[in-house]
Amino acid sequence: MSTYDSIFKYYIWLCVVVVSAEKSEVKVKIDQLEKLILQNNEQLLQLEASWNAVRSASIDQTEAPCDTYIKEQRSQLSACQAQAKATAEKLKENEDSCEILLYNLTSCRVSLADREDQAQVSELHLQLKAKDDEILKLRRQSNDNLLKLRAEQLKLRAYDSELEEFLPQNCLPFGSATGIYRIKLPGMDTFYVPCDARFAGSGWLVIQRRMDGSVDFYRNWTEYRTGFGSLNGEFFIGLEKLHRLTAQQPFELFVYLEDFEGEVRYAHYDNFSVGSEQSFYQLNSLGRYEGTAGNSMALNVLQKFSTADKDNDSWQEGNCARRYNSAWWYASCSAFCNPNGKYFKKRQLSSTTRGKGIIWQQWHGFEETLKFVQLMIRPISASV
Numbered sequence: 001m002s003t004y005d006s007i008f009k010y011y012i013w014l015c016v017v018v019v020s021a022e023k024s025e026v027k028v029k030i031d032q033l034e035k036l037i038l039q040n041n042e043q044l045l046q047l048e049a050s051w052n053a054v055r056s057a058s059i060d061q062t063e064a065p066c067d068t069y070i071k072e073q074r075s076q077l078s079a080c081q082a083q084a085k086a087t088a089e090k091l092k093e094n095e096d097s098c099e100i101l102l103y104n105l106t107s108c109r110v111s112l113a114d115r116e117d118q119a120q121v122s123e124l125h126l127q128l129k130a131k132d133d134e135i136l137k138l139r140r141q142s143n144d145n146l147l148k149l150r151a152e153q154l155k156l157r158a159y160d161s162e163l164e165e166f167l168p169q170n171c172l173p174f175g176s177a178t179g180i181y182r183i184k185l186p187g188m189d190t191f192y193v194p195c196d197a198r199f200a201g202s203g204w205l206v207i208q209r210r211m212d213g214s215v216d217f218y219r220n221w222t223e224y225r226t227g228f229g230s231l232n233g234e235f236f237i238g239l240e241k242l243h244r245l246t247a248q249q250p251f252e253l254f255v256y257l258e259d260f261e262g263e264v265r266y267a268h269y270d271n272f273s274v275g276s277e278q279s280f281y282q283l284n285s286l287g288r289y290e291g292t293a294g295n296s297m298a299l300n301v302l303q304k305f306s307t308a309d310k311d312n313d314s315w316q317e318g319n320c321a322r323r324y325n326s327a328w329w330y331a332s333c334s335a336f337c338n339p340n341g342k343y344f345k346k347r348q349l350s351s352t353t354r355g356k357g358i359i360w361q362q363w364h365g366f367e368e369t370l371k372f373v374q375l376m377i378r379p380i381s382a383s384v
Ligand SMILES: [Ca+2]
Pocket: 311, 312, 313, 314, 315, 316, 317, 318, 319, 320
């Protein structure tokens, strides 16, 4: 056996010794620990028993008051619920009452509004009645006034009729005045005539005027009988008026003529008279001629008046009025005058218009027309 083996064996032996020693020591310690655990377990059991006792005691002590408390609370809750129910019922009653009150209030308001409306309507009715009365009163006044007005109108008309009897029968009473005046002839309504004192002294009544061509003189019988044109401008007085005027008393005729050079001439006849419509307004007389223009109306005496639609002339082949676009006391068309012819704005006539203008043959022949012509009459008594 080697040294190494001996050492090793010794070492093993020594380890066994040490381990045995340690083993004993551990066993002691384990025993001690076991005892300690046992003690602890016992203490734990004691504690558990003690805890259980305490807990059961504590629960008994707590549960009893809680029950009481809960019962009380429940009782209070019931009381509260009952009170709440009662309150709710009361509230419901109040709501119902409120609703009824509200309904009544609304009804009251409606009723009140109706009454206010009724009051306003009544007031308006009263105002309306007052206005109606006022209107009625005004109507009565108006009717009264209308009646008065009518009475005044009748009076006025009566005065006017009376006045008419005093109206002049010609221009003589107007003297040297030149203007438009109302005259009255027996059996005729009053009518207006131009009086002209500018050319041949005072008191002349204008029966025909040509000055600018503004009025058409190529017209029918009815128009020549009635008259036409403007009293301030070109016009013809009318054959019926001429007849009525000259039938009253003897009249003189003044024919005032002006050519396009401004030269003035005249023809004066001292007994101008026109017959009734039954005689086709025949030119009954002219009297004596006197003047500067020549006696171009000489052949018209005792001739009937002719218009385009009424041929009363002595020309067998036709109508002088149509031939010369005019109307006059034509004989057989030749050697004549034509104051109612077409108005030309220049002196010279052409071969086609020859004799169709405002002709005064004794002065300018058939080829020249005049610029202005005015026929006027006046009672012979004025110049005597
Ligand atoms: Ca004829």
